[in-house]
Amino acid sequence: MSAKVQIKGIRDGLLVSLGNGSWGELRPLLLEHLDQQASFLQGARLALDVGSLALKAADMGQLTKEISDRGLTLWAVVSESPATERSAQSFGLATRLAKPTMERSAGGEAAASGEENAVLVRRTLRSGASLAHFGHVVVIGDINPGAEIVAGGDVVVWGCLRGMVHAGAQGNEQAVVCALDLSPTQLRIAGAIALTPKRRGKPQPEMARLVNSQIVAETWDLKRERV
Amino acid sequence: MSGKVITVTSGKGGVGKTTATANLGAALADFGAKVACIDGDIGLRNLDVVMGLENRIVYDLVDVVEGRCRLRQAMIRDKRLPELYLIPAAQTRDKSAVSPSDMVRLCDELRPECDWILIDSPAGIERGFRNAIAPADIVVVVTNPEVSAVRDADRIIGLVEAEEKGPARLVINRIKPEMMRRGDMLAVDDILELLAVQLVGMVPDDESVLTSTNRGTPVVLDGKSKAGTAFRNIARRLKGEEVPFMNLEEDGGFLSRLTRFIRPGGS
Numbered sequence A: 001m002s003a004k005v006q007i008k009g010i011r012d013g014l015l016v017s018l019g020n021g022s023w024g025e026l027r028p029l030l031l032e033h034l035d036q037q038a039s040f041l042q043g044a045r046l047a048l049d050v051g052s053l054a055l056k057a058a059d060m061g062q063l064t065k066e067i068s069d070r071g072l073t074l075w076a077v078v079s080e081s082p083a084t085e086r087s088a089q090s091f092g093l094a095t096r097l098a099k100p101t102m103e104r105s106a107g108g109e110a111a112a113s114g115e116e117n118a119v120l121v122r123r124t125l126r127s128g129a130s131l132a133h134f135g136h137v138v139v140i141g142d143i144n145p146g147a148e149i150v151a152g153g154d155v156v157v158w159g160c161l162r163g164m165v166h167a168g169a170q171g172n173e174q175a176v177v178c179a180l181d182l183s184p185t186q187l188r189i190a191g192a193i194a195l196t197p198k199r200r201g202k203p204q205p206e207m208a209r210l211v212n213s214q215i216v217a218e219t220w221d222l223k224r225e226r227v
Numbered sequence B: 001m002s003g004k005v006i007t008v009t010s011g012k013g014g015v016g017k018t019t020a021t022a023n024l025g026a027a028l029a030d031f032g033a034k035v036a037c038i039d040g041d042i043g044l045r046n047l048d049v050v051m052g053l054e055n056r057i058v059y060d061l062v063d064v065v066e067g068r069c070r071l072r073q074a075m076i077r078d079k080r081l082p083e084l085y086l087i088p089a090a091q092t093r094d095k096s097a098v099s100p101s102d103m104v105r106l107c108d109e110l111r112p113e114c115d116w117i118l119i120d121s122p123a124g125i126e127r128g129f130r131n132a133i134a135p136a137d138i139v140v141v142v143t144n145p146e147v148s149a150v151r152d153a154d155r156i157i158g159l160v161e162a163e164e165k166g167p168a169r170l171v172i173n174r175i176k177p178e179m180m181r182r183g184d185m186l187a188v189d190d191i192l193e194l195l196a197v198q199l200v201g202m203v204p205d206d207e208s209v210l211t212s213t214n215r216g217t218p219v220v221l222d223g224k225s226k227a228g229t230a231f232r233n234i235a236r237r238l239k240g241e242e243v244p245f246m247n248l249e250e251d252g253g254f255l256s257r258l259t260r261f262i263r264p265g266g267s
Helices: A025-037 A057-069 A082-090 A099-107 A222-226 B019-032 B061-064 B100-110 B125-133 B147-162 B179-184 B188-195 B206-214 B225-239 B253-262
Strands: A004-008 A012-020 A045-049 A073-078 A120-123 A131-132 A136-141 A148-151 A157-161 A163-165 A177-183 A186-189 A191-194 A206-211 A212-221 B006-009 B035-039 B084-088 B115-119 B138-143 B169-175 B197-205
Touching: A004 B147, A012 A025, A025 A057, A025 B125, A025 B225, A057 A073, A057 A082, A057 B147, A099 A120, A120 A131, A131 A136, A131 B006, A157 A163, A177 A186, A186 A206, A191 A212, A222 B115, A222 B138, B006 B125, B019 B035, B019 B084, B019 B138, B019 B206, B019 B225, B061 B100, B100 B115, B100 B197, B125 B147, B138 B147, B147 B188, B169 B188, B188 B197, B197 B225, B206 B225
Parallel strands: A012 A045, A045 A073, A120 A136, A131 A148, A136 A157, A148 A163, A157 A177, A163 A186, B006 B115, B006 B138, B035 B084, B035 B115, B138 B169, B169 B197
Antiparallel strands: A004 A012, A177 A206, A186 A191, A206 A212
């Protein structure tokens, strides 16, 4: 199924690419996919690549409505079919993504939606900042309270983690979260939620993971890990 | 002469943006510069009240933007400082009466005649904030030593960075040194560790600020007030001078120094 519907992050939001097939077959798959990933997609701006598929204006109208019902925004429809482009334009949708966007997404093509894909963020995420990625997330900087990271894989923070982090957001129970100072307002791994206990003493690097569906954080002891 | 635009903002309301704008404006004008203060809080104006110029308003910011008067006509000269001007906000309109590009145009018109243009931003992160931030060269974020104010300051600093308005500068207002020493108030170091921006001033909580605000005379003109001195120092730092941070601990004389000496670790 996932081969028919692929989602990846681009500069202007998310790009949803559809595989081969008829619209009647792809539409329910697309909607099902959006529903499954609802918590992940939350409020996202979507661009849809329908390939050579010809979409009538009525289909387009129905789709924009169904997408906005899910709290998402469809802003662009990319297609090789002039008919689709015309019906997209009649709904005020863009039919081309910005140039640099295409180049950026082309770079990530190889591991399009795989979890092996990681992003590196080299700045501090302040309150109100939000980062969602299907793969792993590595941050060099702090995550301040009020900022959030949702990742399909692991989250590594080289800095102080004080915001909200959800690792393994698509149900990956092997996901871990580590930080030099692990004191998030809330920590989620797959389906489990934990709060930070009151700290005693100096902050130390810690790693949190799931043990029997409970989130456990352990200090990163260099000597012990080596043995 | 090309003036610099300083926007004073905070996110949270009631932390002292308007007081800071009025006092920094007065301090810079007192140092001999020509200063224009713009009230960006359309619909809830009060910079005019704090500066004591409320009864002189004829034209306001929206009149200028909508072309009902010339810019000069809306500039109210201060009672005491001849080089200090106020452009008041309209009270009967709302934030949508002005757009960010209007503000940029207005400030570009002011730049050749003024050394400093100070904009008092409204609370919040919506239109009014966008208007105030659009023409800024320097953004000063005011916060209090309270968790909620610091959280909002963090958000604002992020938005300022996203607008590429350079690193924001921080003023911590209403510090109670006594409470900070006891550990009952968020410490300056903790605030700086979280926000990671340049500190340009610490202003102690001072009753003279309230009385002078009510009277409409900036506290910087009161030589005895600690808060007034703090605002003066901020103005000098914004001008590019190196000014050491003053000691906020009130010197309660020999006895308090002695008790502190007797109780080590109490700091």
